[in-house]
Amino acid sequence: MMVKFIHxxxxxxxxxxxxGKLLPWLMAMCLLFxxxxxxxxxxxxxxxxxxGHSYRIMFIHVPSAWMSLxxxxxxxxxxxxxxxxxxxxAAIIASSSATIGxxxxxxxxxxxxxxxxxxxxxxxxxxxxxxxELILLFLYLGYIALEEAIDDPRxxxxxxxxxxxxxxxxxxIIHYSVEWWYTLHQGASVSKLDTPSIHISMLIxxxxxxxACKCYYALTILMQARNKILWQxxxxxxxxxxxxxxxxxx
Amino acid sequence: MSLAxxxxxxxxxxxxxxxxxxxxxxLMVMVWKIRKNKNMIYKQLRMKYKRTHNIQQDx
Numbered sequence: 001m002m003v004k005f006i007h008x009x010x011x012x013x014x015x016x017x018x019x020g021k022l023l024p025w026l027m028a029m030c031l032l033f034x035x036x037x038x039x040x041x042x043x044x045x046x047x048x049x050x051x052g053h054s055y056r057i058m059f060i061h062v063p064s065a066w067m068s069l070x071x072x073x074x075x076x077x078x079x080x081x082x083x084x085x086x087x088x089x090a091a092i093i094a095s096s097s098a099t100i101g102x103x104x105x106x107x108x109x110x111x112x113x114x115x116x117x118x119x120x121x122x123x124x125x126x127x128x129x130x131x132x133e134l135i136l137l138f139l140y141l142g143y144i145a146l147e148e149a150i151d152d153p154r155x156x157x158x159x160x161x162x163x164x165x166x167x168x169x170x171x172x173i174i175h176y177s178v179e180w181w182y183t184l185h186q187g188a189s190v191s192k193l194d195t196p197s198i199h200i201s202m203l204i205x206x207x208x209x210x211x212a213c214k215c216y217y218a219l220t221i222l223m224q225a226r227n228k229i230l231w232q233x234x235x236x237x238x239x240x241x242x243x244x245x246x247x248x249x250x
Numbered sequence: 251m252s253l254a255x256x257x258x259x260x261x262x263x264x265x266x267x268x269x270x271x272x273x274x275x276x277l278m279v280m281v282w283k284i285r286k287n288k289n290m291i292y293k294q295l296r297m298k299y300k301r302t303h304n305i306q307q308d309x
Contacts, residue, residue, distance in 0.1 A: 038270075043256070053259040057269045064273065103276050111269040118265050216277060223284045230291050234298070243295045 030215035037208030071101035079161030091157035096224035102140035128177035129185035
């Protein structure tokens with residue numbers, strides 16, 4: 001039953017139709033979570049006794065940084081699936097994630113710099129956490145450049161999958177950098193599951209913003225994947241029917 | 251809480267609002283580019299199908 005479903009899902013046509021039904025729901029959830037998270041985070045969350053209001057940058061900085069890692073792991077998994085089982089959809093998922101991952105990494109770096117200035121007195125430092133996150137941005141950009149440089153889609157997917165798998169070594173480095181090296185960047189406050197060192201009134205907006213970012217990723221990856229599917233399957237009957245049927249709609 | 255105080259954010263207004271502003275712009279541009287890409291694909295495929303359709307009719 002499950003295997004059958006996965007097989008069906010891996011067919012581009014089925015994926016296209018199913019994702020089309022999901023899009024409006026994801027959009028609504030994304031907007032709702034962002035709205036709730038922003039109101040909670042910027043208005044209702046109390047002032048931090050050490051950092052004043054500046055800590056409110058956390059509500060966008062931390063979710064973006066988490067997303068930058070999560071998306072990379074998803075890309076690497078999809079890349080491995082493509083290399084092993086040659087599932088076309090896995091390659092599409094991996095390549096659709098790259099620009100979104102790069103966007104979140106960029107946001108994490110920029111908001112980190114804007115938080116660093118008032119707290120550490122500098123926008124940038126060659127600190128372990130910051131440097132490894134910058135390398136992650138270069139990995140994403142390298143992936144995008146490599147994909148565009150290779151004309152044949154199959155060889156592009158293969159080369160990109162290898163690149164993304166090699167880059168996985170950077171992920172634990174980013175995660176543990178604050179423990180392995182003496183860094184400017186503070187340690188984790190949420191992932192210590194037993195006793196998170198963050199107050200509930202700050203944790204709730206953080207989780208809401210994280211959910212919002214996840215919905216945003218789900219939304220954009222589906223939109224992006226649908227574009228790629230249309231292009232790749234342009235010689236099939238169903239794409240032809242779909243495009244010509246929508247003619248009247250503009 | 252007054253609006254001016256809210257915008258000032260205890261002196262950190264510049265850092266906070268530019269963080270959220272940049273993040274918002276990046277996320278919006280992303281969606282806009284994907285939508286633009288979709289419209290382009292539709293346009294190109296429509297043209298292609300029209301062309302091949304005409305060829306089929308000619309034969």
